[in-house]
Amino acid sequence: MPDKPLDTARTRLRRCGLCVALDAPVLAQAEAWADAVAPHAGLLKVGLELFSAEGGAAVRSIAARRPVFLDVKLHDIPNTVAGAVRALSPLRPAFITLHAAGGPAMVAAARRAAEEAGPDRPRLLAVTVLTSLDAATLAATGVAGGPVQQVLRLARLAVEAGADGLVCSPGEVAALRQALGPDPVLVVPGVRPAGSAADDQARTATPEEMADAGADWIVVGRPVTQAQDPAAAARAIRAALG
Numbered sequence: 754m755p756d757k758p759l760d761t762a763r764t765r766l767r768r769c770g771l772c773v774a775l776d777a778p779v780l781a782q783a784e785a786w787a788d789a790v791a792p793h794a795g796l797l798k799v800g801l802e803l804f805s806a807e808g809g810a811a812v813r814s815i816a817a818r819r820p821v822f823l824d825v826k827l828h829d830i831p832n833t834v835a836g837a838v839r840a841l842s843p844l845r846p847a848f849i850t851l852h853a854a855g856g857p858a859m860v861a862a863a864r865r866a867a868e869e870a871g872p873d874r875p876r877l878l879a880v881t882v883l884t885s886l887d888a889a890t891l892a893a894t895g896v897a898g899g900p901v902q903q904v905l906r907l908a909r910l911a912v913e914a915g916a917d918g919l920v921c922s923p924g925e926v927a928a929l930r931q932a933l934g935p936d937p938v939l940v941v942p943g944v945r946p947a948g949s950a951a952d953d954q955a956r957t958a959t960p961e962e963m964a965d966a967g968a969d970w971i972v973v974g975r976p977v978t979q980a981q982d983p984a985a986a987a988r989a990i991r992a993a994l995g
């Protein structure tokens with residue numbers, strides 16, 4: 754779908770895709786979920802649990818089904834994060850996450866390291882404020898002004914330093930699109946179909962709301978993987994995205 758002018762926060766820029774989070778303790782479980790949901794998901798996420806348990810084998814296996822979003826949330830000094838990006842690039846993930854709070858020098862070092870992998874390099878997504886944090890918890894950590902202000906601040910720094918996109922909660926998507934325009938890839942976890950449990954997510958919204966607000970990808974884990982029929986759950990969410 755071609756890009757449209759960004760005239761309102763509810764303008765759809767392009768089609769919003771479904772990424773299913775394969776948060777499993779063993780690869781066999783993740784593979785079974787991947788096989789079930791692959792017809793309805795454009796991306797499959799290998800996160801900290803699965804990667805810690807199975808390492809690169811998990812990325813290689815899941816990438817045989819769909820492009821992989823490798824969610825390792827790197828956060829360290831620039832040299833260490835650059836080395837991690839260099840080490841992960843041969844696994845050919847479509848996306849790698851790093852924490853925007855690591856600062857612009859860290860993001861810039863990661864981008865330089867990613868560029869070494871050539872045109873098919875992994876794209877870097879900067880995680881802004883985790884979707885499990887609410888305004889009160891954020892204030893307790895010393896961040897006044899609420900999540901939206903903090904997300905905008907971190908997002909601007911990360912994009913200027915070379916992040917290809919951002920991970921944010923549903924509550925910030927429209928504000929980020931208005932502030933940063935159509936270019937950054939916006940990836941949104943904490944999404945819940947109407948009637949689903951929020952689990953440990955603090956800032957949630959429905960798939961339909963996220964597609965309308967300008968998200969490129971929604972990330973959904975438990976509402977799909979813990980459903981009686983994961984394939985049907987993924988199909989319904991994909992349909993809701995329009």
Ligand SMILES: O=C(O)c1cc(=O)[nH]c(=O)n1[C@@H]1O[C@H](COP(=O)(O)O)[C@@H](O)[C@H]1O
Nearest residue numbers: 774800824882883884920942972973974975
């Ligand atoms: O980077 C992420 O994907 C991420 C960032 C964030 O702020 N919040 C968040 O929930 N996630 C991930 O998104 C997925 C959400 O899973 P469910 O809550 O089960 O839908 C998990 O794999 C989280 O690790």
